[in-house]
Amino acid sequence: MIAWIRFALTAALVAAGLIILCIGVFGVFRFHYAANRMHASALNDTLGLGLCLLGLAVSAPDGFTAAKIVLVVVFMWISSPVASHLLCRLEVETNEDREQYMTVRDSLTQAQPKEGEQ
Numbered sequence: 001m002i003a004w005i006r007f008a009l010t011a012a013l014v015a016a017g018l019i020i021l022c023i024g025v026f027g028v029f030r031f032h033y034a035a036n037r038m039h040a041s042a043l044n045d046t047l048g049l050g051l052c053l054l055g056l057a058v059s060a061p062d063g064f065t066a067a068k069i070v071l072v073v074v075f076m077w078i079s080s081p082v083a084s085h086l087l088c089r090l091e092v093e094t095n096e097d098r099e100q101y102m103t104v105r106d107s108l109t110q111a112q113p114k115e116g117e118q
Contacts, residue, residue, distance in 0.1 A: 006058055013055030020048035034091045042084035046077055
């Protein structure tokens with residue numbers, strides 16, 4: 001009985017993860033700007049792959065293997081958003097044509113208001 005519950009929980013987590021991964025891949029190909037693509041891929045990594053790995057942790061044969069898989073999930077949840085943020089920030093700072101995709105307010109190039117103006 002417990003084996004069937006573990007199997008059902010594993011199948012549900014892996015299926016949910018695969019559905020989210022497929023939706024994320026569609027988002028990566030759908031968006032045109034690199035920052036939007038990075039956002040879709042970061043959500044894809046964090047949630048989809050996390051659910052798949054948690055499903056594998058449920059079906060692990062022993063507790064040590066499950067703990068290692070959970071540690072991989074925790075490391076991925078910490079590192080993936082940070083890495084995608086840094087890549088997106090690099091894209092925003094180095095892309096010359098970013099004004100056509102978003103509103104850019106650069107504090108260094110904006111004119112400072114004169115006295116009496118707001």
